Amino acid sequence: MPIMINDNRKYDTSGLNRTRHNKGNIALLQKVFVMLSLTAVVLGLVLLGSALGKKRSATVTGESEGSGAASIVGTISTPTPTVAYTVPEYLTDSDTAVAMWGELTPAQDPIPYEHVPVQGLYIGAAFNLQNNLDLASSSTINSVVIDLKEAEGVLYNSSIPLALQTSTVASNYDLSSVCEQCHASGVRVIGRIVCFKDPRLAEASPDRAICDSTGSVLHFSSEGEQAFLNPYNPDNWEYLIDIAKEAISMGVDEIQFDYVRFPTGSAVEGTTPYFGIDGTVPERYEAINRFIRTARVAIQDTMGIPISCDVFGIVVTSDLDGSNLGQDWMTVGLAGEDSVCPMIYPSHYALGTMIGGITYDKPDLEPYAIMNSVLAQGSSAWYQDGYATVRPYVQAFTASYIGEGNYMEYDYNAINDQIRAIQDAGLSEYILWNAGGVYPAGNYGGNNG
Numbered sequence: 001m002p003i004m005i006n007d008n009r010k011y012d013t014s015g016l017n018r019t020r021h022n023k024g025n026i027a028l029l030q031k032v033f034v035m036l037s038l039t040a041v042v043l044g045l046v047l048l049g050s051a052l053g054k055k056r057s058a059t060v061t062g063e064s065e066g067s068g069a070a071s072i073v074g075t076i077s078t079p080t081p082t083v084a085y086t087v088p089e090y091l092t093d094s095d096t097a098v099a100m101w102g103e104l105t106p107a108q109d110p111i112p113y114e115h116v117p118v119q120g121l122y123i124g125a126a127f128n129l130q131n132n133l134d135l136a137s138s139s140t141i142n143s144v145v146i147d148l149k150e151a152e153g154v155l156y157n158s159s160i161p162l163a164l165q166t167s168t169v170a171s172n173y174d175l176s177s178v179c180e181q182c183h184a185s186g187v188r189v190i191g192r193i194v195c196f197k198d199p200r201l202a203e204a205s206p207d208r209a210i211c212d213s214t215g216s217v218l219h220f221s222s223e224g225e226q227a228f229l230n231p232y233n234p235d236n237w238e239y240l241i242d243i244a245k246e247a248i249s250m251g252v253d254e255i256q257f258d259y260v261r262f263p264t265g266s267a268v269e270g271t272t273p274y275f276g277i278d279g280t281v282p283e284r285y286e287a288i289n290r291f292i293r294t295a296r297v298a299i300q301d302t303m304g305i306p307i308s309c310d311v312f313g314i315v316v317t318s319d320l321d322g323s324n325l326g327q328d329w330m331t332v333g334l335a336g337e338d339s340v341c342p343m344i345y346p347s348h349y350a351l352g353t354m355i356g357g358i359t360y361d362k363p364d365l366e367p368y369a370i371m372n373s374v375l376a377q378g379s380s381a382w383y384q385d386g387y388a389t390v391r392p393y394v395q396a397f398t399a400s401y402i403g404e405g406n407y408m409e410y411d412y413n414a415i416n417d418q419i420r421a422i423q424d425a426g427l428s429e430y431i432l433w434n435a436g437g438v439y440p441a442g443n444y445g446g447n448n449g
Contacts, residue, residue: 125155222263
């Protein structure tokens with residue numbers, strides 16, 4: 001932000017009135033003196049009226065306006081200096097990335113923003129809003145995550161033309177009202193945007209979708225046999241950024257991008273995705289990182305509103321999965337975003353998973369150990385200079401679907417155990433996830449109860 005400095009200086013120039021001394025004729029001297037005095041008065045009035053009639057302004061050179069013998073006081077202000085704020089770039093684009101998207105254009109006048117440590121609750125489309133605000137008032141919770149856009153479309157009262165054209169605006173809640181209610185309770189609002197998993201838009205606009213070499217839209221087996229937006233396409237980036245900007249204008253304090261990835265599984269059509277001629281297409285992780293960087297410039301750097309992104313928990317410990325998804329754990333947090341949020345849910349790890357050389361027969365039964373072990377294995381990433389704040393998602397739901405004997409009830413203690421694991425890994429931020437937005441009472445302080 002510019003620092004305001006006013007350097008007000010006053011300049012005074014005095015005209016000299018000279019009279020001639022005539023010792024030989026006192027009377028003549030008196031007449032001359034009177035005439036000169038009257039003339040000086042008239043001239044002074046004329047010059048004063050002229051000065052008052054002009055709109056005067058200071059000049060950066062320090063020059064003052066003046067006229068002859070008139071005595072004028074001018075006030076001059078030096079130009080306001082601006083302290084340059086440069087957003088550091090920790091990633092560089094490959095030649096193929098530059099060929100596809102061009103150079104990343106930085107914000108003209110970046111705005112510094114304040115990082116706020118988050119202890120949050122995910123509450124979907126503002127589910128159980130008042131109950132969750134009451135929970136926040138009696139605990140360490142200071143933020144809520146609400147859905148701006150899910151896979152099926154935009155959930156708040158949006159006016160984004162593309163969303164309206166494709167009939168994907170549900171208007172499940174009034175965003176401005178929700179933000180006002182949260183702010184009145186001292187709770188920050190984080191707006192979650194599901195990015196590239198958008199089957200309705202992908203079907204309506206095949207040019208935006210992942211297609212095969214014939215241009216046919218593909219549907220992915222592990223994504224509900226649905227279509228997926230193409231993460232390489234900057235038009236898709238622009239759409240997501242437009243939603244973020246609108247939400248910010250309605251009161252949202254932070255933007256969180258989810259499903260910032262490529263689809264999982266193969267296409268049910270039996271063909272493969274086509275993104276361009278071999279050798280001309282950047283790596284998948286480059287597309288994801290470039291989108292995050294582009295969004296960061298447009299939102300965080302330009303508007304002073306922090307952005308964060310969610311990643312699969314598995315990419316913290318598996319480079320292969322990260323490569324397929326386009327979520328490279330070592331670089332995804334170097335895109336300049338405020339925070340990166342790995343979803344480390346114990347129930348999402350297969351029976352017999354090995355982490356850090358330890359085999360976990362039933363991961364869901366060990367909430368502390370899974371969270372702590374995953375973070376320990378991935379900690380080398382966030383020790384890099386410039387890496388984003390790591391803010392894990394915490395399992396706050398009971399995964400009965402994985403079968404009797406393989407799961408446990410995730411009550412307050414199980415949830416708080418994961419928070420303790422986060423703290424013991426040297427981190428302090430977290431977001432609780434329950435799809436219904438229902439959470440047990442408690443302080444959620446981890447080692448502090």
